[in-house]
Amino acid sequence: MCAETPELPDYKDTLNLPQTDFPMRAGLPKREPAWLERWERIGVYDRLRAAAHPGRDPFTLHDGPPYANGHLHIGHALNKTIKDMIVRSHQMMGYDSRYVPGWDCHGLPIEWKIEEQYRKKGKNKDDVDVVEFRQECRDFAAGWVDVQRAEFKRLGITGNWDDPYLTMNFHAERVIAEEFQKFLMNGTLYQGSKPVMWSPIEQTALAEAEVEYHDKESFTIWVKFKVDMSGASSGTPAENAARADLTTNAYVVIWTTTPWTIPSNKGVVFGPDIQYGVYEVTKTPEECWAAVGEKYILADNLAADVMARARLGDGMYRRLGDIDRDQLEHISLQHPLAGAEGADGHWDDTRDFRAADFVTDTEGTGFVHCAPSHGMEEYEMYRDLGMLQQVITYNVEDDGKFRDDLPFFGGHYILSRKGGEGTANKAVIDKLVETGGLLARGKIKHSYPHSWRSKAPVIYRNTPQWFAAIDQKVGDGQDTHGETIRQRALTEIDNVNWTPQSGRNRLHSMMEARPDWVLSRQRAWGVPLTCFTKKGALPTDADFLLRDPAVNTRINEAFEAEGADAWYKPGAKARFLGNDHNAEDYNQVTDILDVWFDSGSTHAFVLRDREDGTADGIADVYMEGTDQHRGWFHSSLLQSVGTTGRAPYRNVVTHGFTLDEKGMKMSKSIGNTIVPEEVVKQYGADILRLWVAQTDYTADQRIGPEILKGVADSYRRLRNTMRFMLGNLNGFTEDQRVAPADMPELERWVLHRVAEIDAQVRAGYRAFDFQGVFRAVFEFATLDLSSFYFDIRKDALYCDAPSALRRKSALTVLDILFHRLTTWLAPILVFTCEEVWLERFPGDDSSVHLQDIPETPATWRDEALAAKWAEIRRVRSVVTGALEVQRRDKVIGSSLEAAPIVHVGTDLEMLLNSVEFEDVCITSAINIDTGMPPAEAFTMDGVDGVAVTFAKAQGQKCQRSWKILPDVGQYEYPGVSKRDNDALKELYG
CATH class of the missing domain: 3.30.2320.20 (Class I aminoacyl-tRNA synthetases (RS))
Incomplete structure (x- = not known):
């Protein structure tokens, strides 16, 4: 040891220990609002748009509009967070990434809320001026837009919040009307009377996208239609006699779960390839509606079940023989209410009886009763036969009540006014018992369509509605992808990228099978069907619809200035028809458009018309829940191919539904709901966002207290990694930077891993795979860095001399890691990455969200x-x-x-x-x-x-590094190793 010992410092003070004010406890719920205010103050989103240049390709995610009528639920949070990650990640990968949030503002839910307010005040909606009523709906929607906007922003969602799109904006209403007029002018719009899903509670037609399926208990009845052979004389006398003998006192039995449709029955159909038999009752128990000697024609596969339902066991009936198709075709039927006293002959006409391909022998009786006003298969069959005029009935009114003059049943409701069981089914069953038309009855629990708004069951009801014909040639000359809307849609589906791919198959199958699009709704709050019909003309007449471009122009100009309320103002008809047409010759349509037409048209007034839209009116991404294959994805595709010939999107991304921790659907009644606001208050929005990133959103995902605790633990581990980097980078300067080629192997290995992860991150973000991105970054940060590289290099960082190559190389790598980790994770952890960034780069204009992910040199890759x-x-x-x-x-x-x-x-x-x-x-x-x-x-x-x-x-323990080495104590500074002695000499001389 050297004889002369310098003045000894406290060795702990000589270490390069991490120094940072970055707290280990995040305190996100309290601190996140300040960052939101800061982003708004410095205008991050606007600055990114202003910084865009021709070399930066635009990337646009078009927002599927949520409905403006309530606080956000966990599905909203999932949806908007995924969208935000898409937008932010593409921005940081070098795109001009645009996001215009929007809201769906028209339609029944809002209208209902205003009606509820009226009822509480004792007012009647029909007594209020329609324009005044619509203004109240508009004000209600505007209030909820403000509420939801604040809630979305609290989740860290970026976008053009100052100028969102609203379907109730005047320009939007004008464009929606224009898009409707394109269907009017290209010949695909028509008025038809056919069964549509109808909500008696809401008194309007519903589209498939407005319907959800729930279990419902329904009445089931087995009904006897008496065989009438009086007109069967086409065979030989012997054949006719044999038929008459077999069918004397015989009945065709049908089964239905909708007894209320029996008064509208117009026929019965059988299966052309089903084996039928004639079964005679030989004995009856007590309390049975069958009678000895009655014969029932039934499908052989179902006969035993039908007899059991009628309480006829073995030994109580016998099979008389086969009845083939030829014999069936010579049968006529009587309605079970035929000849009933007080019916005034209403059901006395012979019922139609024929073969139909849609009949099966898997359940029921092998026969199907036909009420074409309440079933699409029967409707289409009689339509194709040209018999609609003979079979269509109008027995059920808008509110689900039988018309008052219908014998026996007038005034009975199918559903109660609250959506429960009405009195119509019981009234029909009781009358069938009275007339001897009932064989058996029961109840069945089955999946049944309900309105997703009122949650009440719906019915199929024949009403005049407006339709877009999807199999009719579109007369717009844009036939590149097909001549009809269906052909175009099916072609365009395969020109779109689907995430997951199953979305393509789902929409394709729906589009192959879907009927014509019901465009009309019988409500007040929405964009009206801006068309006029000729008085006295039939819907099939060429001049039934007025197709005048000048009229359309006047309507559209008025809508641009006054909104769709212009349609409802006094004198509107004469104003729009002008001097070219006599207003007395035309009817003004008062139905409103299906709200799915509104949202399906958003590509036109957002993507096409806005300055921050797209050059070709096509979005790079549409992203919504899987239910939107029958909703927004579906209506947007139909609307766009109907007016432009192509799809409005290049990519469609789909997420599943959010369940509780046990995989159960969330329900307020069960008490298992997770409210985004509560998660944000407890953990902070970044934890909610991290949950989104950690889950496979393409399937149904789970959330709950234990899951959120696990997410918070992952967050703490990442925060530790960030804190380590910040502490060691304190004071790092450019003159300490080391070129990769001069670094030790360990640092060059880290750079290789950075290059690998960077490629994974970019590929993942491009594929909208946030789970893959987060997993790659998290495992790199915790396993490669915190548990390996950082652990190894702590000694060099803390103890090496300031000029040591190893230490400067480690600092250089930490700086590289800092810029990569903060930008890789910024689209996910928007608040935390901003906190980390500002800890190192404070300043009024500083923000990680103004950065791009740094380019990573290919030379960093070193497989060997x-x-x-x-x-x-x-x-x-x-x-x-x-x-x-x-x-x-x-x-x-x-x-x-x-x-x-x-x-x-x-x-x-x-x-x-x-x-x-x-x-x-x-x-x-x-x-x-x-x-x-x-x-x-x-x-x-x-x-x-x-x-x-x-x-x-x-050896001895070094008092500075704590390593145990043989040379400790042999240098100028006592109790240290050579490396530590050299460091002390550099620090103190």
Whole structure:
């Protein structure tokens, strides 16, 4: 030791320990609002748009509009967060990434809310001026837009919040009307009377997208239609006599779950290939509606079940014989209410009886009763036969009540005014019992359509409605992808990228099978069907619809200035028809458009018309829940191909539904709902966003208290990684930067991993795979960095001299990691990454969200080096395992107390000796031995060719680095190793 000892510093003060004010406890719920205010103050979104230049390709996610009528639920949070991650990630990958949030503002839910307010005040909607009523609806929607906007912004969602799109904006209403007029002018619009799904509670037609299916208990009845052979004389006398004998006192039995449709029955159909038999009752029990001697014609596969339902067991009936198709075709039927006293002959006409392909013998009786006003298959059959005029009825009114003059049943409601069971079914069943028309009855629980708004059951009801014909040639000359709307849609589906791919198959099958689009609704709050019909003309007449471009122009100009309310103002008809047409000759249509037409048209007034839209009116991405295959994705495709010939989107991304931790659907009644606002208050929005990133959103996902605790734990681990980097980068300057080629192998291996992860991140973000992105970054941060690289380099960072290449290389790598991790994760952890960024780069104009993900040089990739370090880590795992045994047995407290012997082959000897393997293993020394390991040496399953024998480190403990080394105490500064002595000399001379 040198004789002259310098003045000794406190060694702890000489260490380059991390220094940062970045707190370990995030305190997100309290701190996030300040960052929101800051982003708004510095105008991050607007600055990104202003910074866009021709070299930066636009990328547009078009927002599927939520409905403006309530607070956000967890599905909203999932949906908007995924959208935000798409928008932010593409911005940071070099795009001009635009997002215009929007709201669906028209339609029944809002109208209902205003009606509820009226009822509480004792007012009647019909007594209020329609324009005044519509203004109240508009005000209601505007209020909820403001509420939801604030709630979305609290989740960290970026976008043009100051100028969102609203379907009730005047320009939007004008364009929706224009888009409707394109259907008017291209010949696909028509008025038809056919069964549509009808909500008696809401008194309007519903589209498939407005319907959800729930279990419902329904009445089931088996009804007898008496066979009438009076007109069967086409055969020989012998054939006619045989038929008459077989069918004397015979009935065709039908089964239905809608007894209320029996008064509208116009026929019965049978299956052309079903085997039928005639069954005679020979004995009856008490309380049975069958009678001895009655004969029932039934499908053989179902006869036993029908007889059991009628309480006729074995020995109570016999099969008389077959009845073939030829015999069936000579049968006529009487309605079970035919001849009933007081019916005034209403049901006395002979019922139609014929074969139909849609009849099966899998349930029921093998026969189907036909009420074409209440069933599409029967309607289409009679339509194709040209018989609609004979079979269509109008027995059910808008509110689901039988018309008052209908014998026996007038005034009975199918549903109660609250959506429960009405009196119509019971009235029909009771009358059938009275007339002898009922064979059996029961109840069945089955999946049944309900209005997704009122939650009440719907019915099929024949009403005049306006339709877009999807199989009629579109007369607009845009036939590149097909002549009809259906052809165009099916073609365009395959020109779109679907995430997941199953979305394509789902929409394609729906589009193949869907009927014409019902465009009209019988309500007041929406965009009207801006068309006029000729008085006295039939819907099939060429002049029934007025098709005048000048009239359309006047309507559209008025809508632009006054909104769709212009349609309802006094004198509107004469104003729009002008001097070219006599207003007395035309009827003004008062129905409003299906709200799915509104939202389906958004591509026109958002993508096409806005300055921040797209040059071609096509969005890069539509992203919504899987239910939107029959909703917004569906209506947008129909609307766009009907007016432009192509789809309005290039990519469609779909997410599943959110369930509770047990996989159950969330329900307020069960009490298992998770409210976004509550999660944000407890954990912060970043934890909710991290949950979204960690889940496979393409399937149904789960959330709950325990799951959120796990998410918070992952967040803490990431925060630790960030805090370590910040602490060590404090004071880092550019003159400390080291070129990659001059770095030690370990740093170059980290850069290789950075290049690998960067490629995964970019590919994941491009594929909208946020779970894949987060998993790659999280595993890199926690396993490669925190548990490996940071652990190894703590010694160099804390103890090496300021000028040491190893330390400066580590700092350079930390700086590289800082810029990558903050920008990789910024689209997910928007608040935390901003906090991390500002901790290092404070300033009024500073924000991580103004940065791009840095480009990563291809030269950082080094597969040979990666393979070498994979082997080093494999050997290290055995060393770590061996030391853990000694730590568990309290032989050592720290790995620096060890100097293990590593037994390997000669191939690994050279590899391990080429690096500072003791530093890699965080021991004071390592001995490499190529001899045979002793029997007690530690080994690990799955790691062949490596064994470790424990030995304690020899020497003294360095008072600065805590390593145990033989040379400690031999230099100017007492109690330190040579490396630490050199560092002290550089610091103090």
